[in-house]
Amino acid sequence: MVRLGLIGLGKMGVSHLAIMRTHPDAELVAVCDTTRYVIDTLAKYTGVEVYSDYKRMLREKQLDGVVIATPSRFHAEMVRDALEHGVHVFCEKPFCLDPDVGQRLADLARQRGLVNQVGYHYRFVSAFREAKRLIDGGALGRLHHFRAEAYGPVVLRPKNSTWRASKSEGGGCLYDYASHAIDLVNFLLGEPERVGGTVLNTIFSRDVEDEVYATLFLAGGVTGQIAANWSEDSHRKMSTKMSFWGTNGRLTVDRQETQLYVRDPSVASIPLKAGWTMSYTTGLSENQAFYLRGEEYSAQIDHFVRAIASGDTDTVSTFATAVATDRVAAMMKRDAAGLPEPAAASGLVASGSAAVSSPLPPSATLVRPVRAPWPALFRRARALVS
Numbered sequence: 001m002v003r004l005g006l007i008g009l010g011k012m013g014v015s016h017l018a019i020m021r022t023h024p025d026a027e028l029v030a031v032c033d034t035t036r037y038v039i040d041t042l043a044k045y046t047g048v049e050v051y052s053d054y055k056r057m058l059r060e061k062q063l064d065g066v067v068i069a070t071p072s073r074f075h076a077e078m079v080r081d082a083l084e085h086g087v088h089v090f091c092e093k094p095f096c097l098d099p100d101v102g103q104r105l106a107d108l109a110r111q112r113g114l115v116n117q118v119g120y121h122y123r124f125v126s127a128f129r130e131a132k133r134l135i136d137g138g139a140l141g142r143l144h145h146f147r148a149e150a151y152g153p154v155v156l157r158p159k160n161s162t163w164r165a166s167k168s169e170g171g172g173c174l175y176d177y178a179s180h181a182i183d184l185v186n187f188l189l190g191e192p193e194r195v196g197g198t199v200l201n202t203i204f205s206r207d208v209e210d211e212v213y214a215t216l217f218l219a220g221g222v223t224g225q226i227a228a229n230w231s232e233d234s235h236r237k238m239s240t241k242m243s244f245w246g247t248n249g250r251l252t253v254d255r256q257e258t259q260l261y262v263r264d265p266s267v268a269s270i271p272l273k274a275g276w277t278m279s280y281t282t283g284l285s286e287n288q289a290f291y292l293r294g295e296e297y298s299a300q301i302d303h304f305v306r307a308i309a310s311g312d313t314d315t316v317s318t319f320a321t322a323v324a325t326d327r328v329a330a331m332m333k334r335d336a337a338g339l340p341e342p343a344a345a346s347g348l349v350a351s352g353s354a355a356v357s358s359p360l361p362p363s364a365t366l367v368r369p370v371r372a373p374w375p376a377l378f379r380r381a382r383a384l385v386s
């Protein structure tokens, strides 16, 4: 049995709790949350051991792995503490608000040989995995353009008092919604080299953006657009869709199905037929031990448990791949603010360059303030008067 702990028992943590408690090869040993009534209720009705201080839980319990599902600004410090206790870590997305910090944690996990995974669950949706198989198999010929979209109803009125409404806590549509779409671009096509025309608009929120639009530029001349809007209640829950155009056809994928149009099947390295082929999630998905919110949430925890049991640290969604996603989000923030890319932005911190014992700066500097978009405003003002 893999001995697991869980930190954070909110919306996402409670989902993880249900999945972890029913996993046949895992034992949920202890949970931690700072909200008293949450842990009191859990202790009363489930009998699981509860903590209000995660550091104490890490010290007192011999955990194999921990799942971290706290508001995003806490991720970095909690991940570091868990890794330093020699505990394998599954952390919710977005990984870290500062990609440099995230890179140092990825290095630390690698140096310690610990399993590391981030909750980009779309990588476990069977339709997106099928899309990867088709793209990697050359179904589209030379791919030249894509579109990644994510819509859903999170912020539908001006008043919003949770951490999601606060920039410094990791709130906003970029981290909450667009990060999933960025991660899918990275997963399916590779990391963009640069971004342009980024728009971070508010609709109802005061401190964070509610919609995100940008153009992404990838190696080999591939371009794409990203669009995310979390104030969109024509969708009952978050809906993510990707479309790809290539010299040999077109592919559209969402969590429900893949729609593939192929001009010439012979150019691909996998068997295909000409014209349209549809595949549905019902036919593509493997059975899960416990079904909650789709197969992907269970599949990613199952993947984490299996990785711990086998010692295989090469998970589908590692800290390193999540840092790549954080890097693109950071590029989009700089682009929207009219700030230049720092010289080392694409490579960032060289692997292994940070001290293993201290992967984080002092906690006060963990969350970098977002700089005001003055340069962009000045440029626009100058353009207006000239």
Ligand SMILES: NC(=O)c1ccc[n+]([C@@H]2O[C@H](COP(=O)([O-])OP(=O)(O)OC[C@H]3O[C@@H](n4cnc5c(N)ncnc54)[C@H](O)[C@@H]3O)[C@@H](O)[C@H]2O)c1
Residues within 6 Å of the ligand: 007, 008, 009, 010, 011, 012, 013, 032, 033, 034, 035, 038, 052, 054, 069, 070, 071, 072, 074, 092, 093, 094, 119, 120, 121, 163, 176
């Ligand atoms: N993958 C997904 O689809 C998905 C969906 C929702 C949320 N998330 C991510 O999951 C994380 C949590 O989001 P949420 O919606 O569950 O938030 P939430 O506000 O519903 O829950 C957060 C919980 O963390 C607890 N907490 C706060 N500080 C703590 C501390 N120091 N120690 C222990 N517990 C603490 C809070 O009391 C609360 O119960 C975020 O990073 C978010 O981006 C991912």
